[in-house]
Amino acid sequence: MAHQKLIEKILSAHLVEGTCKAGEEIKIRIDQTLCQDATGTMAFLELEAMGVDRVKTELSVQYIDHNTAQFGPENPNDHLYLQSVCAAKGVRLSRPGNGICHQVHLERFGIPGKTLLGSDSHTTTGGGIGMIAMGAGGLDVALAMAGKAYKLVYPKVIGIRLTGALQPWVSAKDIILKVLSILGSKGNVGTAVEYFGDGVGTLSVPERATITNMGTELGVTCSIFPSDEMTHAFLKAEQREDAYTPFAADSDAAYDRIIDIDLAEVVPMAACPSNPGNVKPISEIAGLPVSQVLIGSCTNSSLKDLRMVAEVLRGRTVSPACSVGIAPGSRQVLTMLSAEGALTSLIDAGCRILESACGPCIGQGFSPASGTISVRTFNRNFLNRTGTKNDQCYLVSPETAVATALTGKLTDPRTLDVKYPQWVMPKQFTIDDRMILLPAPEGASVEIIRKETIGEPPKCTPLPDSINGEILLKLGDKITTDHIMPAGANLKLRSNIPKYAQVVFDCFNEPGKPTFAQRAAAVRDSGRVGVVAAAESYGQGSSREHAAICPMYLGVRCVIALGIERIHAANLINFGILPLSFASRDELDKVDQGDAIAIDNLRAQLAAGNAINATLTKADGSAVPLALTHSLSPADRELVLKGGILA
Ligand code: MIC
Numbered sequence: 001m002a003h004q005k006l007i008e009k010i011l012s013a014h015l016v017e018g019t020c021k022a023g024e025e026i027k028i029r030i031d032q033t034l035c036q037d038a039t040g041t042m043a044f045l046e047l048e049a050m051g052v053d054r055v056k057t058e059l060s061v062q063y064i065d066h067n068t069a070q071f072g073p074e075n076p077n078d079h080l081y082l083q084s085v086c087a088a089k090g091v092r093l094s095r096p097g098n099g100i101c102h103q104v105h106l107e108r109f110g111i112p113g114k115t116l117l118g119s120d121s122h123t124t125t126g127g128g129i130g131m132i133a134m135g136a137g138g139l140d141v142a143l144a145m146a147g148k149a150y151k152l153v154y155p156k157v158i159g160i161r162l163t164g165a166l167q168p169w170v171s172a173k174d175i176i177l178k179v180l181s182i183l184g185s186k187g188n189v190g191t192a193v194e195y196f197g198d199g200v201g202t203l204s205v206p207e208r209a210t211i212t213n214m215g216t217e218l219g220v221t222c223s224i225f226p227s228d229e230m231t232h233a234f235l236k237a238e239q240r241e242d243a244y245t246p247f248a249a250d251s252d253a254a255y256d257r258i259i260d261i262d263l264a265e266v267v268p269m270a271a272c273p274s275n276p277g278n279v280k281p282i283s284e285i286a287g288l289p290v291s292q293v294l295i296g297s298c299t300n301s302s303l304k305d306l307r308m309v310a311e312v313l314r315g316r317t318v319s320p321a322c323s324v325g326i327a328p329g330s331r332q333v334l335t336m337l338s339a340e341g342a343l344t345s346l347i348d349a350g351c352r353i354l355e356s357a358c359g360p361c362i363g364q365g366f367s368p369a370s371g372t373i374s375v376r377t378f379n380r381n382f383l384n385r386t387g388t389k390n391d392q393c394y395l396v397s398p399e400t401a402v403a404t405a406l407t408g409k410l411t412d413p414r415t416l417d418v419k420y421p422q423w424v425m426p427k428q429f430t431i432d433d434r435m436i437l438l439p440a441p442e443g444a445s446v447e448i449i450r451k452e453t454i455g456e457p458p459k460c461t462p463l464p465d466s467i468n469g470e471i472l473l474k475l476g477d478k479i480t481t482d483h484i485m486p487a488g489a490n491l492k493l494r495s496n497i498p499k500y501a502q503v504v505f506d507c508f509n510e511p512g513k514p515t516f517a518q519r520a521a522a523v524r525d526s527g528r529v530g531v532v533a534a535a536e537s538y539g540q541g542s543s544r545e546h547a548a549i550c551p552m553y554l555g556v557r558c559v560i561a562l563g564i565e566r567i568h569a570a571n572l573i574n575f576g577i578l579p580l581s582f583a584s585r586d587e588l589d590k591v592d593q594g595d596a597i598a599i600d601n602l603r604a605q606l607a608a609g610n611a612i613n614a615t616l617t618k619a620d621g622s623a624v625p626l627a628l629t630h631s632l633s634p635a636d637r638e639l640v641l642k643g644g645i646l647a
């Protein structure tokens, strides 16, 4: 069939149910899954709860990369559990220190044309090697491992035509920041992005992966690059040439929208505090004093990125104004930097070398000093994510980061008096998979190690037919999963729901007043339902299903917003929380924290159409009608009413 987009080709080849038409619900076969430890522990507890003996995918990999700080036994207890459960269930395990899941998966396992589902929102990175790669909650990934088809809304596709080539000191990060400046970080639910045009051929696979990685910050379902000679060269250098198949859209593919980007015109950019969509050219903000520069994360820690940084720093010293940290994306990258002497340049220049892991990106150390600016090559700068309250975090390319590290001020790298290092991808990467453990053979007996810090996934009860609830919190636009369920110092509580639930919406708690968790539990214990109200783009950011599980544990059973992001909406349904919308902003304006809310005959209203009538009772006792809507499919309706999948 001609006129086909690349996404269409791969999705239709994996179609299990439905029609490939934008807006329609479809189910697809998942070839590969990945999990990381902060979401994987719950995903495997769920897989065990489903009674699955052995995973049914072509390949499933568990990575240990998020929770590696190991303050106390919680993290290593999770690691032991994961290592044993993966051995038993047929899943490979990438050991701590082997690298960040997305970087390692790209290097060692990504295959063009395949589907990948991961319990981490940046699983979209795999689009750089021509996969349909998507993030999902742990439960959805557990279902995929159990061999179940994955449900999604067939997306509208935006085509981004890249022409020309980047100028020196401008790199892939600037391209995706440019795209973010056009499409923004909200309002892109139900959309996917496909890159095409002659500029694509100038970008190597890791550069493409930087771009698809931050497709997540756009809020799109996935982003994809074609599989071409660059893909071939990358796979060959990874000694995986067999995995190569060329894939591209038909030249006459019809996109829902086309955006043209001339790479030669892209300039160094930054996402300013505190949202990845708040993008400005560096030239407009250059000169700001910076106290910290961090280079790494699944966005920008490939060999190309770090070798460039090492070249620029060779024989130089980082500014006394800045502390500079480097976290290599994988053991492969670190080994090669070390063998080439680039690591020595970094150490000589005064960089602080971190483990190959997520580290500071998820608030595991390296918080900046209060009131100072941190410049990072990461993908998220949500408020307080660095671990410092009211932080000011700028997201930039490695080029801008290294220039800033030298001057101590936010610096446009084009103004450095240094020659831009040339990059030629090595013909051969260093291959060493000894830190990827293979599972035990089928039928072998493996003891699953479950220490005391590992709890059970909580079950949920059916929703009552008449909701008698209270608005526990009224929020604005772009509430992220970091607002709902903070990570950082709390990340080690991921396997202990009752404890982790105590910090739900912690950033909105005020000293001396009852916390959200205390208020929610009081409403729950009085037999009523907790309700959260918000504006647009609720639940952006992480795939962490804890942002549904922990509120559910506290009795929150309904979220009403002007818009809910894709992965979070699925997590809410999976854990029995009803996602509803306000019919308009005027309806949202009627709501105040503390209002009582009643929704009668829920089942009949959901079945009758999209409109839902509710009534608010204000503090003065007056009753106000509230117009709500829903967009739940019949299957989702049933699921959420019965209390989610585990019920
Ligand atoms: C993140 O970048 O926020 C994380 C930590 O990788 C999350 C997953 C998690 O919360 O465990 C993500 O992006 O999904």
Ligand code: SF4
Pocket (backbone or CB within 6 Å): 066, 100, 120, 122, 297, 298, 299, 357, 358, 361, 362, 378, 379
């Ligand atoms: Fe890890 Fe940060 Fe990437 Fe999330 S965004 S996977 S925390 S490096």
